[in-house]
Amino acid sequence: xxxxxxxxxxxxxxxxxxxxxxxxxxxxxxxxxxxxxxxxxxxxxxxxxxxxxxxxxxxxxxxxxxxxxxxxxxxxxxxxxxxxxxxxxxxxxxxxxxxxxxxxxxxxxxxxxxxxxxxxxxxxxxxxxxxxxxxxxxxxxxxxxxxxxxxxxxxxxxxxxxxxxxxxxxxxxxxxxxxxxxxxxxxxxxxxxxxxxxxxxxxxxxxxxxxxxxxxxxxxxxxxxxxxxxxxxxxxxxxx
Amino acid sequence: xxxxxxxxxxxxxxxxxxxxxxxxxxxxxxxxxxxxxxxxxxxxxxxxxxxxxxxxxxxxxxxxxxxxxxxxxxxxxxxxxxxxxxxxxxxxxxxxxxxxxxxxxxxxxxxxxxxxxxxxxxxxxxxxxxxxxxxxxxxxxxxxxxxxxxxxxxxxxxxxxxxxxxxxxxxxxxxxxxxxxxxxxxxxxxxxxxxxxxxxxxxxxxxxxxxxxxxxxxxxxxxxxxxxxxxxxxxxxxxxxxxxxxxxxxxxxxxxxxxxxxxxxxxxxx
Numbered sequence: 221x222x223x224x225x226x227x228x229x230x231x232x233x234x235x236x237x238x239x240x241x242x243x244x245x246x247x248x249x250x251x252x253x254x255x256x257x258x259x260x261x262x263x264x265x266x267x268x269x270x271x272x273x274x275x276x277x278x279x280x281x282x283x284x285x286x287x288x289x290x291x292x293x294x295x296x297x298x299x300x301x302x303x304x305x306x307x308x309x310x311x312x313x314x315x316x317x318x319x320x321x322x323x324x325x326x327x328x329x330x331x332x333x334x335x336x337x338x339x340x341x342x343x344x345x346x347x348x349x350x351x352x353x354x355x356x357x358x359x360x361x362x363x364x365x366x367x368x369x370x371x372x373x374x375x376x377x378x379x380x381x382x383x384x385x386x387x388x389x390x391x392x393x394x395x396x397x398x399x400x401x402x403x404x405x406x407x408x409x410x411x412x413x414x415x416x417x418x419x420x421x422x423x424x425x426x427x428x429x430x431x432x433x434x435x436x437x438x439x440x441x442x443x444x445x446x447x448x449x450x451x452x453x454x455x456x457x458x459x460x
Numbered sequence: 461x462x463x464x465x466x467x468x469x470x471x472x473x474x475x476x477x478x479x480x481x482x483x484x485x486x487x488x489x490x491x492x493x494x495x496x497x498x499x500x501x502x503x504x505x506x507x508x509x510x511x512x513x514x515x516x517x518x519x520x521x522x523x524x525x526x527x528x529x530x531x532x533x534x535x536x537x538x539x540x541x542x543x544x545x546x547x548x549x550x551x552x553x554x555x556x557x558x559x560x561x562x563x564x565x566x567x568x569x570x571x572x573x574x575x576x577x578x579x580x581x582x583x584x585x586x587x588x589x590x591x592x593x594x595x596x597x598x599x600x601x602x603x604x605x606x607x608x609x610x611x612x613x614x615x616x617x618x619x620x621x622x623x624x625x626x627x628x629x630x631x632x633x634x635x636x637x638x639x640x641x642x643x644x645x646x647x648x649x650x651x652x653x654x655x656x657x658x659x660x661x662x663x664x665x666x667x668x669x670x671x672x673x674x675x676x677x678x679x680x681x682x683x684x685x686x687x688x689x690x691x692x693x694x695x696x697x698x699x700x701x702x703x704x705x706x707x708x709x710x711x712x713x714x715x716x717x718x719x720x721x722x723x724x725x726x727x728x729x730x
Contacts, residue, residue, distance in 0.1 A: 335574075341570065344563075344637070345520065345592060346640070
């Protein structure tokens with residue numbers, strides 16, 4: 221193995237790294253929208269809203285992500301005549317739908333976990349169903365969703381490597397490409413990529429932890445009390 | 461008093477049935493409550509007391525009768541049907557829009573407080589005023605601060621519910637209900653979830669409310685001393701029917717029915 225050759229090739233990861241980040245961030249954003257739409261629909265008490273959403277979720281979850289990826293990239297252009305200018309878009313849509321369908325269960329579960337008494341109090345105050353959702357249910361369900369959504373975001377980051385099989389040049393694709401060239405070692409390049417994924421995952425995890433702390437504070441829960449200094453209300457003995 | 465005096469009782473149950481599956485909780489129950497009256501409902505658990513409050517708050521719905529005009533099964537508030545609405549001269553089961561209109565007059569305080577944990581105390585009391593009564597934010601806040609002062613929690617406006625004791629939370633919940641200017645206040649075992657030393661504060665606040673307003677109150681409680689002091693009338697329930705009713709002194713000192721005597725003996729022995 222030629223170490224100098226490996227080091228010299230590192231700058232070539234710049235653009236593919238950006239691709240991996242774009243695929244992850246864009247499909248995560250799309251997945252979040254899909255998750256909330258499907259999660260709210262599957263929480264509905266109306267069968268006509270619940271059933272199609274349920275069917276969609278089960279269909280997506282029940283079919284392979286790799287096949288979905290190929291379908292959006294190569295089958296859809298033929299079948300529906302819709303062609304993406306960039307294959308990356310097909311990757312973002314397939315991953316977004318897939319992880320959105322999985323995450324919708326997280327949204328639905330967190331909505332269902334809001335105590336019934338909260339809805340009854342909202343009814344007693346004569347809030348409309350929409351107001352109940354917006355003012356009472358979602359603000360309480362959101363902090364509960366964050367840890368699971370974080371886990372899905374990290375899985376999504378790792379799954380973003382799948383776009384390499386439809387010909388998008390992300391870091392996984394580049395590692396394979398460079399690794400097979402003369403004077404390079406595939407093992408070393410895949411190790412480099414492994415570290416890159418780990419750092420990206422760690423960034424996601426750190427960001428989500430901060431988000432969770434912020435959300436919990438919005439419920440008056442002090443997640444990380446400063447040692448030796450209690451919140452004033454706690455010190456005053458006013459806690460249940 | 462916001463309810464102009466009319467010939468109508470403010471609450472009327474006309475042969476109301478309520479079943480949960482095979483379990484009949486209310487059996488052709490009829491009673492009326494006059495404006496400003498304070499009525500305490502007592503009876504063993506499962507006797508239907510809480511169901512009556514929940515039906516009035518529209519958290520539960522009556523078991524429909526075939527022909528409401530002839531068979532009853534209708535709840536009225538201020539002479540207007542609550543469980544039903546008029547449609548083409550007939551009474552039909554109320555839809556959500558009708559319920560929204562009629563439940564404006566009613567407020568409820570729950571056993572488990574049910575404050576919104578995502579809102580600070582002040583917002584818990586202002587939010588519904590703004591969204592359902594259309595009050596301005598300033599107006600709602602002024603009202604909230606005034607009521608939080610009444611319940612002795614002016615210092616806690618910026619706290620989250622999770623930072624308050626149970627008794628404090630329940631007092632906020634009382635302020636929240638009163639902020640909506642209800643004609644009828646439903647109190648569902650409001651001290652049952654509290655530690656004994658916190659009960660007195662909450663009952664104190666409610667005594668104040670009873671003394672200084674003319675809100676009609678329906679109270680479900682096991683606090684017999686409070687019931688005796690505050691209410692004009694006590695109704696003893698068992699298995700969805702009224703066993704006995706009368707002035708608190710009568711019921712508590714000299715109950716006629718064996719079931720009432722047994723119940724009071726059991727409660728007072730606690």
